[in-house]
Amino acid sequence: MTTLADKLKKGLEKTYSSKSGKPLFFDEKDYETLYAREFADLFSIPENDRDVFYKAFNIATQGQGDELRKVNSVISSALLSLLTFYPLFGNTDKSKYLTINGERYYRCFFEVRNRVINPSRPSCVDVALISTDDKKILFLESKLSEYADRVGISLELGKSYKSLYEGENGLHSLALCDYLNMEVENGTPILKSLDDKEKIYIEGIKQSISHLIGLVRGPQFYKQGYYPKDYYEEYEDFYKKADVIEYATILFDPAAFEVNTEEFKAYSELYTETIIAHKDDILKCIKNWDNGEHYRGKHIEILDKILTYQGLLSDKNNRRLVAKSVLDYYKL
Numbered sequence: 001m002t003t004l005a006d007k008l009k010k011g012l013e014k015t016y017s018s019k020s021g022k023p024l025f026f027d028e029k030d031y032e033t034l035y036a037r038e039f040a041d042l043f044s045i046p047e048n049d050r051d052v053f054y055k056a057f058n059i060a061t062q063g064q065g066d067e068l069r070k071v072n073s074v075i076s077s078a079l080l081s082l083l084t085f086y087p088l089f090g091n092t093d094k095s096k097y098l099t100i101n102g103e104r105y106y107r108c109f110f111e112v113r114n115r116v117i118n119p120s121r122p123s124c125v126d127v128a129l130i131s132t133d134d135k136k137i138l139f140l141e142s143k144l145s146e147y148a149d150r151v152g153i154s155l156e157l158g159k160s161y162k163s164l165y166e167g168e169n170g171l172h173s174l175a176l177c178d179y180l181n182m183e184v185e186n187g188t189p190i191l192k193s194l195d196d197k198e199k200i201y202i203e204g205i206k207q208s209i210s211h212l213i214g215l216v217r218g219p220q221f222y223k224q225g226y227y228p229k230d231y232y233e234e235y236e237d238f239y240k241k242a243d244v245i246e247y248a249t250i251l252f253d254p255a256a257f258e259v260n261t262e263e264f265k266a267y268s269e270l271y272t273e274t275i276i277a278h279k280d281d282i283l284k285c286i287k288n289w290d291n292g293e294h295y296r297g298k299h300i301e302i303l304d305k306i307l308t309y310q311g312l313l314s315d316k317n318n319r320r321l322v323a324k325s326v327l328d329y330y331k332l
Contacts, residue, residue, distance in 0.1 A: 004145050007257040008074040011329050015074070023074045039071075043083060044325040056082060056089040060110040062226035067111075077144035080252060080330065081126050082110065084309065087321045094132045098318050100307070105129035105138060112139075112235045113222055114214025115294055117160045122222050123214030127250075128235065136244045140307070141211060143204065144252045147267035148260075151199035154192040155206060162189045164213075164289045171209065171285050179270055180205070201267045208249065208275050209282070212302070215245050216286050217294035239296075248303035249275075253310050256331040268306055276304055 009015045009023040016024040026038060036057035037050070045053050060082045061067040071079045088098065088108035097104040107130040113122040127140040157165065165172045165182050166189065172182040180202065181192045193200050214220075219236040221229065239245075249271060255261050275282065279302035287295055313319050313332045326332070 002259055004148070004254045004257055004259050005073075005075045007254075007259060008329075012074070018073075024072045025074060026072055028072070039079070039083075043323055043329070045323055049087065052089055053086050056086040056108075056110060058226055059089075059231065075145045075149070077142045077146060077252070078126065080144050080309065081140070081142040081250075083326045084312075084322055085110075085127050085129070088129070096321070097132060098129065098312070098321065099315055100129070100138065100312065101303070103136065103138070104132045106132045107238075109231075109235050109238075111227075113220050113227065113232070114211070115217040115220035116210050116213045117158070119220065120222060120224070122220045123211050125211050125214070128238075130238050130242075134238065134241050136246060137238060137242045138246045138248065138303075139211065139215060141204075141208060141247075141249045143249060143267075145254070147201040147204060147251070148263035150203055151201050151263070152193075152203075153196050153199055154190050155202040157189040157191060157206065159187055159189070162187070164209075164286070165189055165191075169285065169288070171282060179274055200270055201263075204249070204267060204271065205274055208247070208271070209286075212247060212282060212300070213286055213290075215247060215298070215300050216283070216290060216296070218296040218298070239298075243299060245298045245300045246303060247300070248305075248307050250307040250309060250312065252330070253308050256310075271306060275302060276306075279304070 005023050012025070016027045018024055018028050025042065036054040039057065040050050040053055060078055061071050067078050070076055085108045088096070088106060089110065091107050094106045097106040109128040110126065111124045112128045113124055116123045125139045126142040129138045129140070131137070162184065164170060166184070172180070179194060179200070181194055183190050183192060191202050191206060193202065219232065219239050221232045251264065251268065253261070253264055283300055283302070309330070309332055313322060313327065319327065
């Protein structure tokens with residue numbers, strides 16, 4: 001079966017392969033010397049945008065998650081979000097904005113860090129957008145094809161998550177029991193698909209829970225990888241000023257590439273029936289579990305619909321911010 005990676009590979013004049021045979025933009029052995037300009041050239045980023053793109057590239061790829069290696073994959077969701085949102089990175093011109101659900105957002109941060117449980121392992125959200133009145137921050141977790149490539153029937157959680165998920169008031173009983181079962185083996189909580197023959201993208205749900213803990217507990221500075229202190233402080237200032245903190249996932253719909261879309265539909269349903277359907281209970285559970293230890297007192301909302309790159313860029317104003325080569329390559 002032809003995959004999305006295969007289809008994206010065909011959109012390039014030249015491609016390389018990883019040791020496992022997965023298509024890459026550039027030679028794998030040179031990944032440490034990949035510079036933003038290579039991608040800027042590949043996607044025809046305008047010269048007057050390049051300084052901003054280079055700075056955004058460093059933030060998005062040199063953090064905690066080995067993204068500099070991952071961004072070289074043709075199915076890198078980090079690259080897709082970078083190419084889409086970088087025009088608003090560091091932007092101060094409020095006449096330049098994206099519109100999402102009727103709200104205008106003029107400024108973008110990448111890979112912002114929030115406290116979860118272990119201080120040395122903060123949550124890193126792909127994108128944070130600031131509204132033009134500085135009163136709202138929309139956090140976006142971006143997915144390109146992870147929901148098809150990283151499925152399984154079980155996922156181990158860190159032992160420190162056990163108290164959050166277990167019990168009659170835990171996350172499992174509140175929000176996940178229709179799709180996921182939780183078992184504890186040797187003190188380690190494990191989320192499992194209710195149907196042990198059906199592989200699902202459990203990691204996406206777990207990751208959203210971690211991000212929501214981070215939004216409840218707020219910004220955290222941890223200097224691993226490239227995360228300048230002034231960049232953190234700027235993000236923290238916006239977090240403090242915001243009246244509303246929102247969270248959503250943004251997915252890439254592969255339908256235009258004429259590949260199997262069942263995994264996209266399956267994860268959309270899983271996310272909708274867990275994170276969205278039980279959003280108020282999830283946030284209440286996290287706040288109760290935190291018990292005032294780190295909660296910043298912010299009003300937090302989960303958007304009631306999944307966003308897609310296709311939907312975002314169907315808006316003419318939004319499209320004008322994104323390079324034509326990017327729109328063409330991803331068929332947006």
